[in-house]
Amino acid sequence: GAGVSQSPSNKVTEKGKDVELRCDPISGHTALYWYRQSLGQGLEFLIYFQGNSAPDKSGLPSDRFSAERTGGSVSTLTIQRTQQEDSAVYLCASSLVGRRSTDTQYFGPGTRLTVL
Amino acid sequence: KNEVEQSPQNLTAQEGEFITINCSYSVGISALHWLQQHPGGGIVSLFMLSSGKKKHGRLIATINIQEKHSSLHITASHPRDSAVYICAVYSNTGNQFYFGTGTSLTVIP
Numbered sequence: 214g215a216g217v218s219q220s221p222s223n224k225v226t227e228k229g230k231d232v233e234l235r236c237d238p239i240s241g242h243t244a245l246y247w248y249r250q251s252l253g254q255g256l257e258f259l260i261y262f263q264g265n266s267a268p269d270k271s272g273l274p275s276d277r278f279s280a281e282r283t284g285g286s287v288s289t290l291t292i293q294r295t296q297q298e299d300s301a302v303y304l305c306a307s308s309l310v311g312r313r314s315t316d317t318q319y320f321g322p323g324t325r326l327t328v329l
Numbered sequence: 330k331n332e333v334e335q336s337p338q339n340l341t342a343q344e345g346e347f348i349t350i351n352c353s354y355s356v357g358i359s360a361l362h363w364l365q366q367h368p369g370g371g372i373v374s375l376f377m378l379s380s381g382k383k384k385h386g387r388l389i390a391t392i393n394i395q396e397k398h399s400s401l402h403i404t405a406s407h408p409r410d411s412a413v414y415i416c417a418v419y420s421n422t423g424n425q426f427y428f429g430t431g432t433s434l435t436v437i438p
Contacts, residue, residue, distance in 0.1 A: 255333070255428035256415065271425065302370065313426075314360040314419035315379070320372035 215239070217321035219305050225327045226295055234290045234324045238307030245288050246308075246318060247280055251301040259303075262288065263311040295328045302326070332356050335416050335429035342436050348403040350432045352416030355397065359421040363390050363401050366413040366431065375401070375414075406436045 218237045226232050238245050247259040258272040262282040273279070277295075282288040292299055302323040308316035336351045352361070363375040376383050376390040378399065383390050387406075392399040403410055416429040 253430070255331075255430040256417070256426075257428070258426050269424075304372065306372075313424070314421070315377055317374045317377065318362075319374070323370050 217305055217307050217319050219303075219321040219324050221324060222322065223325045223327075225329065227329050228297060229294055231291065231293045232295055232326065234292075234303050234326070236288045236290070236305030236307075236321060238286065238288070238305070239309075239319055240286075242307035242309050242319070243285070244308040244311035244313070244316065245282055246306040247288070247290050248304045248306065249301045250304060250323070256304065259290070261313065263313075292326075295326075297328050300326055300328045331429070332420070332427040333416055333418055333429040335414075335432050337432060338430070339433045340435070342406050342434070344407060344436055344438050346406050346436075348406050348410075348434065348436075350401045350414050350416075350434070352399040352401070352429055353397060354399075354416075354418045354427070356418065356420045356427065357422055358394075358397075358418040360419045361392055361399050362417040362419075362426075363399075364415040364417060366415060368412070372415070403434075408436045408438050411435050 220235045243264045245262040249257045260280045261269040277293045280290045302325050304323045305321040306318040308318045333354045361378045364372050366372045378392040387404045389402040413431040413433050415431045417426050
């Protein structure tokens with residue numbers, strides 16, 4: 214079956230613009246994660262969705278970042294008023310069961326965001 | 330201060346060599362994961378460990394909970410093993426993942 218897909222694969226935007234990044238998880242996976250990978254840095258957790266539970270937003274770096282997951286499937290990460298420091302690869306992952314500590318996560322190819 | 334430290338940062342090996350990548354962490358954990366990130370960017374989960382040792386093909390992962398240390402070993406390395414290997418721990422106090430910055434491995438034919 215299809216893996217996790219993300220779109221767009223690359224996004225170049227101007228400082229101050231809003232961007233939306235999309236993630237399609239593997240069908241049937243209840244958990245969805247967003248991460249950010251900046252150049253030379255490790256992966257950074259952003260937000261976690263599990264089924265119909267309230268998302269864990271503790272990793273979002275500022276109130277310019279938000280995410281939603283519609284119908285327990287597709288997720289959109291929105292960055293408002295983008296800044297140059299937002300430039301990074303944004304990765305989405307999904308897992309079947311939703312045990313955060315032990316689940317195998319399946320990662321998408323990422324969206325490379327460049328803010329000019 | 331990084332909760333997860335990996336060593337070495339970069340590693341070059343000749344094909345066939347035995348490779349060890351180390352991961353040390355400073356938080357209490359309930360699980361540790363090893364991930365592989367290929368040059369194209371795709372990330373694949375290799376292992377999840379909460380104790381002991383796991384083996385998959387030429388890859389072996391070990392963890393010592395008391396010493397807060399894990400190792401990833403690759404036997405009979407091959408150029409296709411060239412990738413960035415990332416250690417990630419799930420903190421049982423913070424209820425979140427912490428990631429190392431990765432070890433970039435290049436295996437030369």
